[in-house]
Amino acid sequence: MIERVWQSRWHPLAWLFWPVAWLFGLVTALRRLGYRRGWLRSQASDVPVIVVGNLTVGGVGKTPLVAWLAGYLQDQGLRVGVVSRGYGRQSRGLVTVSDGQRAEAEALGDEPALLADGGLPVAVAERRSDAVAALAPSCDVLLADDGLQHYAMARAAEVLVVDGERLFGNRWLLPAGPLREPLRRARHCDLVAVRGGGALGLAAVRRLLPGAAVFQFDVHADRVESLSTDDVAPLHTWAGRRVHAVAGIGLPERFFNALRRAGLQVQAHPFPDHHIFRPDDLAFGDDCPVLMTSKDAVKCRHFGDRRLYQVSARVEPGPGFREALNAQVNRLRTLVSTP
Known part of the structure; x- marks a missing residue:
């Protein structure tokens, strides 16, 4: 919901939050000025x-x-x-x-x-x-x-x-838009x-x-690595396989879509960003492999579940x-x- 608000300047909620965003911008500007002036x-x-x-x-x-x-x-x-x-x-x-x-x-x-x-x-x-x-x-x-x-x-x-x-979405400051600081800060x-x-x-x-x-x-999805064995394989070799995909990241769909583009049959399970996983979160009632991001894998590697794999990323x-x-x-x- 909030993502839709932040992508448009014409959404009613964006206008409703605009006065708060103006105050947020004032506080942000005064704080940055304080550091620039040495206060x-x-x-x-x-x-x-x-x-x-x-x-x-x-x-x-x-x-x-x-x-x-x-x-x-x-x-x-x-x-x-x-x-x-x-x-x-x-x-x-x-x-x-x-x-x-x-x-x-x-x-x-x-x-x-x-x-x-x-x-x-x-x-x-x-x-x-x-x-x-x-x-x-x-x-x-x-x-x-x-x-x-x-x-x-x-x-x-x-x-x-x-x-x-x-x-930068609608280019408005929080909470009317997604910006933490005005766009001119980027310069x-x-x-x-x-x-x-x-x-x-x-x-x-x-x-x-x-x-x-x-x-x-x-950032490209690159390899599939088991969390419990030494098995490693290029992602493309998994094409056609049915998998569960879990992601506790800012944009889970980005991960799911990367797997789909590689030809995997994905049953998607999005979680909140920085989610602390428990074994029950990954109990889906079958033996299909469970693929996750490396960021999620560091919280699941001690589970000892042979179904779990991480998909490592390559920056280009x-x-x-x-x-x-x-x-x-x-x-x-x-x-x-x-x-």
Whole structure:
């Protein structure tokens, strides 16, 4: 329901919420002004922090992009860590995972746990600056998964992630629209990464953000991996098979449609974003395989259910994206080498 409201400026509820959105925008502008003028303090770090975030609420593919960026930076010879608030975790305070330790989603949150499973040092804290301070001594650069609006954490660069299909909705602020900050905020970001949407989506974002460094990437369902054995197979080899598909992500239909495009017969089971799965959630009364995203799998791998599989994702950067990143990496190297 709310998605339909946020996609149109003519929906009655959008107009009903507009006065509240105006007040929200005023508070947001005053808060940002406070940090820009120095009335509110940002916590600086000894190492550069790259924030990967979005202006809209809902899932746009930040975490897969963070994982890809981390690998890219590591290939450049940099030691990379990830910081996050750890949304949905059942712990409090600062929690860190490093040296390939097995991460538990209950302690870190599902998205940080997924990143830690890839071998990255990860720290979560209510105050992201605390997480930054914990990892800074052992890293050359830190990636903040979300946190574009967390101005208490100083940053060296910002990567704005945009959904190439939904774009910025009706371009109104919460609660009349999906924006956390006005659209003009995007002009201050170093890179704008548009997920999917094809040529039309890329052109639309460039039209809305003239002068911004806008590039495209996409996330493709790649492999099917068992959660209880070493079985791994390309997704296309599952074509024709009947499966249950579960997804506790921002846009479950994106996952279900990816499986359908690969030729699978999908019985879809959407769950709320960051849902904490229990074995009963996956009891569908038959022995058909149950496929899920990697983000959901970190919460289900201890179930010991041989029906469960995760579908891993592959990030594909579009033309010019790597070259733009190279320019940012060269700038960051200067910051890393500055005493």
